[in-house]
Structure formats: C-alpha cells, structure tokens
Amino acid sequence: MIRDPYPEGIARGWKIVDAARLESDREDEADVVIVGSGAGGGISAEILARSGLSVIVVEEGPLRSTADFHMREAEAYPQLYQESAARKTADKGVNILQGRCVGGSTTVNWTSSFRTPPATLEFWQRQFGLADYTQEALLPWFEMVERRLSISAWYVPPNANNELLRTGASKLGIATQVIRRNVNGCWNLGYCGTGCPTNAKQSMLVTTLPAALDHGATIYSGLRAERLVLSGDQVTALECRAMDAAGIHPQARRVLLRAKHFVLAGGAIGSPALLLRSAAPDPSGQLGRRSFLHPTVISSALMDSVVAGHAGAPQSLYSDHFLDKLPIDGPLGYKLEAPPLHPVLFATTLQGFGAGHAALMQQFNHAHVLLALLRDGFNPASRGGQVRLRDDGTPLLDYPLDDVIWDGARRALLSMAEIQFAAGAKKVYAVHEECAGWDSWAAAKQGIAQLPMQLLSMRVVSAHVMGGCAMGPDAARSVVDARGHHHQLGNLTVADGSLFPTSIGANPQQSVYGIVARNISALAGALAGRAAAPLV
C-alpha cells in the first residue's frame, strides 16, 4: 500500500494553509519565513525547524501529493509547472521547464543527482573569490544530503533510450557514466516528471518538508510572495497575495508575514524578481543579471528496434566527454543525457506539422532522443540573461541566444547525430524547423553544418535556471555573500540556485541541496544560538 504522507500528516496536526481558500486577510509570524518550497526551501525548512526555530514556508503553487499523481501530462503540466510547462524567455527562444508546486522542481524533476563538478568549484574560487567552495569543504555537506535523500548510483539496467547513448558513444570511444539518483525503492516506471506516484523519488515533498512540518513548520500553498517590506537595512515583513484555485490570477486576499529572518528560495527567476519588486538595494547592479539556463538542444533518432522512451527511469546514463575535452572558459562544452519521452512533451518539441510530424509521432515507440546541455556562464562571452518584471510584476527572463550559444548548439547536434548513427539510427532529426532528417552520418554532418542557427528555428529548452543573485565576497560585484546573506539587507538570505555565479555544468539539484545545507546550517546556528541540527 502506497501511503500519501499529507492526509496522514494533516490528521496529525500538520499546519498547511491553502491560501486559495482563505476567507479573510491574515497575518502570521515566525522566526524565519522561507519563500519557496523547492530544493533550497525544503532543505532550509528542515534544518531551521529541527534547530528549534519556528518556520513558515510560502509556496505559490498548489499542494499535490502521492494520491494526486496519475502520470498524466494533461494534469501535471498545469498543476505542477511554472506557466503550465510553457514558461518562455522574453524573445520566446527558450522553453523553460520549472516546477511550481509544494516541493518545487524536485517534485517533477528526473532525479539526476550530481555533486557540483570540481572544475566548476575551481572556477568559482579563481574568478569569484569563493575561497571556501572547495571539494573538501563541501564534501561533508554533499554526503549529508546524499544520506538524507538516498542519492546513489542507479545500477538497474537503463531503459533503451539511455542504453542507446552508451551503445553509440562506446562505438566512438566516448565514455558514459551511470547517473546517481535520489530514489528509494524506485519502481522504474518513467514518470518522475509528472510527480512520483510511489514516493520513491526523495523530493522535498516527501522528505524535508514532512520533517519540517513534524517540527511545527507551517506551509502556505497557493500564496504568491509579492513584496518584501524594507526598513533601513532590515526586512520587516513579506506581503503576499492568495492565488485563485487554478493558480493563475492573484486574488484579493492578502497575507502579511513577519519574521526575524527571511530566506529566499523561489528559484533563479522568482528570487531575483521578488527583490526587484521590493526595490531592494542593488549597488553592484548584479541583481537579476547573469542568469543561466544550460541551454539545451535536442536530437531525435529513428531506430529499427522498439525504444519505448516513456518507460523506465528517465535518466540513467550520461556523458561528460564534451565537457571534459574543452577548457571550461573556452567554446561551450555540453553534457549529454537522454530525456523521458511522453506524448505531449515529444509532440510539442518536435518541429514541423502535418504529415511529416504525424509520421514521426506514429514511430513514437522507435524514437531515441538525446539532449545536450550547454555549460553557459564560463566563457567570457557567455554572460547569460537578465530577469526583468512585466507590468503586472511577474518575472520575465531575457536570455539572448548569441553566437557563443549557437556555436555550441551546432557542435552538440553533430556529436549527438554521430552517436545516434553509431548506435544504429536509421534517421536522425536535429530538432530545428529547417531540418527534414538525414539518413546517414555523412548527410547529417553536411546538413548540420548548414542549419541556420536562428532564434525560433533552432529549438532550445531548459530545465535548469541558475544565477541572478550571484554570491561573492565583494559587494561591488555580487548580490549576496558566500553564505547567501544579502550584502545590504541584514536579515535576508538567498538559498537557491540563484546564488550560482555561473551555471553548474550538471543537473543542479544536488548543488542546491549541498550548498544550501551548509549555508542555512550556519544561519540556523546563529539564529538559534547553538549548533544547527543536521539533516537526518
């Protein structure tokens, strides 16, 4: 019997408020208010609550838990994702998959877990003065979150879509590795992206948030954090608005939250946006800047054999070959992975329409798809994007796709096509509006060289938003210090992927977990006046 922790917890007295159902305005107070319940908010909530502090967590999305997860895209995208999984950059050049529900992106991610790559940490030490961001210093924190979230290498045989990456790569002498996953008793179903129906995925929804609730924390769902109230160098309160039941339009009901300390963990679009709406001091001019996406390009292949990319753990193998062979600040390197294939995601991502599109869809079970995640933010020409506000105060990420990205995209398409043909593909399609597919590696090589690298022709997606509140010791160059404390606001700490001064060069969830665990443990110790409680 699969249990849903939420009805049971609520029966035991968990404090969870669905703001959409509030009948009057209200005020509330805690030692710490945390904005966001994803990777950063979840880890923060458990550490702070276990350390004896009273905690309120604010989440704009709804609470959906085990019993609500039916493995249906039609339900999951509107309920669990930012902007119904159709969030786009300002020029619509990148489609962003980002969670918006209790548990944030951890509720819907594909479980791939990587410690922050050593090359990334060395770059941060060298370029951004983050002296104690060493592998050695972070190791105990990565190990702590690995224990807490059951992160380990996944040695169950990969599904065919992942196995084909290994088959093709090994024929070319390209190394692949096994992905570490945050799962406990995984059923190998393949539906991580629509919310885990078996509680196997150790997302914030089933780990840290229940622990925080058991220690008296309160979660407000369906509540949008609109503005921090500032007085001098202090945040005195957070003004929030209840969302409607569908989570699209804010309602009239207001909630005012007071706290000694505020933790921002609304993700790398949401956190900078909240600071921008609050007119927070920004003497460095870096607030909302250097936002990174791991811009991702896609190559779809047609195999003779059945692939059935909808079944089995979505991501189990990867290759860092094309990251490792290039200098970190040179032409953009890329990580190769495979995605899960489900009808809506696949159909909307594939280029074209009509008979050609239908023919590809009719071969759905024979499709093998690879992704290349470009490592942005290291090359001096890769400066990322900027978070701005629309007239209604909602955030909009402006991320120009420039030549440094297009150069990487073209090389990545070549690498993926070569691997796919080596794995036995009959046909390979770069996901690009001008591509009708190629029958051989020779044809693909020539075709990819000629593809026009243009906005809205080359399909670019992202599932990793990073940066925008960059950390660093120098207040003239960064928004927060190396522990995430705002350089100008004394009682505000940023605790999510917006801290990162570059992209990570790997799926970022474990970087958020480990770095936030260290930073928030320091905060919890200072606020509680004794050592912070570890994650257990």
Add this chain to the structure above:
Amino acid sequence: MAMFSRRQFIKTGIAGALLLAAAAMLQKPLDRAGKQALVAGNPLDASMRTVVPVIAPVILLGVFPSGADRAAALERITKGVALAVGALSAASQKEVAELFALLAFAPTRIAVAGLTPSWDQAGVADIESFLRRWQHSRLDLLKSGYQALHDLVLGAWYADPQSWAAIGYPGPPVLVKS
C-alpha cells in the same frame, strides 16, 4: 546572387516593416478584442472557435480522423486548445488571445497571415502555406505565432488519451497500489 539575396532581404524587410506597422495600428482594437476574451472569462472565445477547427486538422494531418469521427474530433481539439490556453500564465493568455484575435479579424488575417480566403472558405493548401510562411518567416513575431499554434494544437491533441492508440503509446502503467 549576393545582389539577389540583398534585394530579397530588403523586400522582406520592407514587407515586414509594413506588416508590423499594420499590426501596430491595429494594436488597440486587438488589445480590446484580447481583453474582452479574457474579461468574458471564457477562453472558448469566438476567435478561437473560428480559427482552431480550421488549422487543427492541417497541423494534425495524418492523425486527424476523417469521416464520421471528424466532427467529434473537431470539438475535442477546440475544447482541448481552450483548456491549454486557460492553464497558461495571465501574460501568455493575453498574448494568445491577441494572436487568435489577429487571425480571426479579416484585415489582419489578410495583411499579417497572408490568408485571403475567409476561415470557412480556406482549403488545406491555403492553411498549409500560411503556416509555412510563419514557420519560416524572417520576423520573430510571426515565427513565435506559428510555434504557439504548433504547441497548443499538438499539445492539446496528444494530451488526450483518445489520441494515444494512433502512436502506439500504451498510456501510463496501471499501479497496483495495495
């Protein structure tokens, strides 16, 4: 050859500028139409009902039913697109409402979409060439319009379990939870 490309570019550039000017002139009425659609709170507004049943069978050519099942499929896809639009952010809903208003309004349909016949007169070839013009347009605005139609129609269609058999997707596994 270079000359030709340059001339072509200039021609497209001017045509593009004219289209944008036309679109800008029409911005107010389009805004109004878009807002009315939203204020009515009913995403199944008239312009969507005009456009979707005509473009969807073309975007879905090859999987869209003909014959007896066609009418029901038209109803399903129209409702499905409305549902998909209703789930978007407020800002995106406004943009999509404007897109459908622009397509439904005859002067902009002709000037911006280059679609001369009215929606109820347009044939498959007319719709195909309109979609291809936008798909390969030099104007990002039109390319993004094409992609919005692409994503909404294909997303709504394949979200529906009734569309899965045609592509061999068995649907999510049935869990025995107890």
